[in-house]
């Protein structure tokens with residue numbers, strides 16, 4: 001049964017999951033990324049690198065969450081361009097659209113439909129406690145209510161696909177906890193419908209900090225001094241690393257009282273697969289200037305093949321659209337029957353026979 005199609009048996013209702021199915025089916029991974037700017041090395045080291053590794057042994061679904069990117073003010077022309085750029089960046093990083101399903105959120109309307117239904121099972125107070133809402137909304141009453149609803153849409157993204165595991169950075173832990181709570185609540189009200197997903201957060205790389213402020217996370221919505229992006233040229237990378245803030249003193253060690261060096265050493269270690277202790281030993285008695293020059297060159301070297309592939313892909317945007325359309329079809333093969341199951345168990349389907 002499992003071999004029937006790429007995602008064969010999983011698209012069927014799971015009201016009575018047969019025990020063998022859990023063993024027989026490969027783990028399913030779902031993750032999302034916002035097209036709110038060029039992909040940063042924070043996205044790459046915290047999430048995307050893992051997606052690339054996991055696609056070989058797990059059923060992987062990766063979604064460009066353009067509806068989430070609408071929750072803060074944005075320019076429509078930029079959003080479309082960034083959506084295609086991000087798809088190219090993900091493929092350039094190694095996401096293989098033949099293996100993984102890569103698609104754009106708004107192309108699968110079941111995401112928004114399920115969001116409404118889940119909103120009826122999500123408490124107002126739960127959403128008010130989300131730290132990302134508090135950070136981005138900053139207590140401003142005039143902030144769009146979509147920002148408040150953001151975690152419900154994210155929960156819908158995940159559970160619509162009977163996801164087992166969600167590989168994300170540390171910043172998303174609270175949203176995944178909420179997803180689990182909402183899915184469990186739904187199951188207890190309407191009967192077993194959704195798989196309860198697990199967060200998959202790695203210790204290393206889970207939180208890459210901003211270059212201009214090591215107390216904040218690196219983010220593509222921060223100013224350009226905050227991050228290094230895949231669209232940055234080698235000279236920009238050199239300049240940004242050179243200007244990155246450092247700690248007082250001159251020691252190159254990854255201690256909690258040296259947050260800037262801890263962050264830079266972490267980036268260096270992840271990019272070059274070198275343990276931090278080995279880097280600390282290598283840089284005893286060496287100045288920040290030399291360390292930063294080496295770090296910039298290491299980043300440039302690792303990013304060069306990805307950037308070369310990216311340039312090729314960007315030369316053919318029609319091909320990117322074709323790849324995404326194919327991803328939409330494959331995503332809907334799973335989402336459509338799942339949503340029909342939800343319509344039936346909630347009593348909004350008029351189909352007979354349930």
Ligand code: AMP
Nearest residue numbers: 033034042046047168169206207208218
């Ligand atoms: P976003 O760009 O906010 O849509 O995030 C996409 C993925 O990258 C999510 O799994 C995030 O947790 C992860 N991510 C974003 N920024 C960072 C960061 N600074 N450090 C580690 N992971 C990150």
Ligand code: TRP
Nearest residue numbers: 030031032033034065154157158
């Ligand atoms: N909120 C996530 C972020 O900012 C993006 C996202 C949307 C997501 N839907 C998702 C991540 C589903 C994982 C699974 O990073």
